[in-house]
Amino acid sequence: MTKKKKLTYLFIIIILLAVGIGLWVKHTQTRERTLTIGIYTGSSWDVPSGKPYHMIDYTIKKFKKEHPHTIIKYESGIRREDYRNWLSEKIIEEQMPDLVIVPSHDFNLLASEGAFKNVGPMMSRDKISSNEFYHSALEAGQYKKKQLALPYEANPTLMVMNKTLLSKLKLRSPNENWTPEKFYQTCHKVSHSNSGKKYYGVTSNYNWQDAQLAYGNQLFSKDDNKLQLTSSKAHDGLFINRKFNK
Known part of the structure; x- marks a missing residue:
């Protein structure tokens, strides 16, 4: 060839x-x-x-x-x-x-x-x-x-403050650096004000799970799905929730 x-x-x-x-x-x-x-x-x-x-x-x-x-x-x-x-x-x-x-x-x-x-x-x-x-x-x-998954829909939880009431009680409105402890202190001042009228610092919708999230505690671990209630964040969340319910 x-x-x-x-x-x-x-x-x-x-x-x-x-x-x-x-x-x-x-x-x-x-x-x-x-x-x-x-x-x-x-x-x-x-x-x-x-x-x-x-x-x-x-x-x-x-x-x-x-x-x-x-x-x-x-x-x-x-x-x-x-x-x-x-x-x-x-x-x-x-x-x-x-x-x-x-x-x-x-x-x-x-x-x-x-x-x-x-x-x-x-x-x-x-x-x-x-x-x-x-x-x-x-x-x-x-x-x-x-x-492993992408969000399709979400149900956000929003906290709304009554700025009119805070102003009336001469309390400072919170900023973006508001901590759970400052939140509790403000709620305590609202519910124990000397205005002569009964006010609630926070509604009953705020529960122990919200307190956990406020301290950045993930209730269930991402690795093994175990309940996490022994960390310092979990203790802080449970403690402040107990204070709210006194």
Whole structure:
């Protein structure tokens, strides 16, 4: 075989390989894929909602524009109180959906059993910054320093102060450096004022869990889901809560 023929055959082989790779890439890009979603109906906090699937449907519609060859399926009508059993059965049957809505009280248990995939690398790949989320909400989806879930919805707790009442009692309004102890002192002054009228320093909604969070104590450890009530922060939270209830 002459050198010219060898070069010709080599050129043909390269062309065939290039065509084959191109066809394979096109096939993988256009073939249909199925993405399954697990979601329950209703609100996580028992708040009535007229459109429980509105956000999911909107997201699916937007996703389909970018990924037209992806079929998205989700089972609707699963009640929140039945969702844990439904999801557990899917995991046992090895039919867990690709994406699931996980109630916060079930997250640590499922994470400890290895039910979730680390989404941290995917966030880096898609250039999704953690700054796009509230820090505490994002942290709730972490387990053993891995980001296993992203926040879908949140139910924040807000503390509102009565500045008019504080001004009337000649008490200074708090700033961003307000400590739990200063909070207690202000509440004590409000409830024991000499104004001749009974005021409450704080409503009964403020409980021992709020006091724990005020001192930065995480009730359950992220590593092994153990209750943490022996640290100095936990002691401080329990102590100040006892003072509030005297």
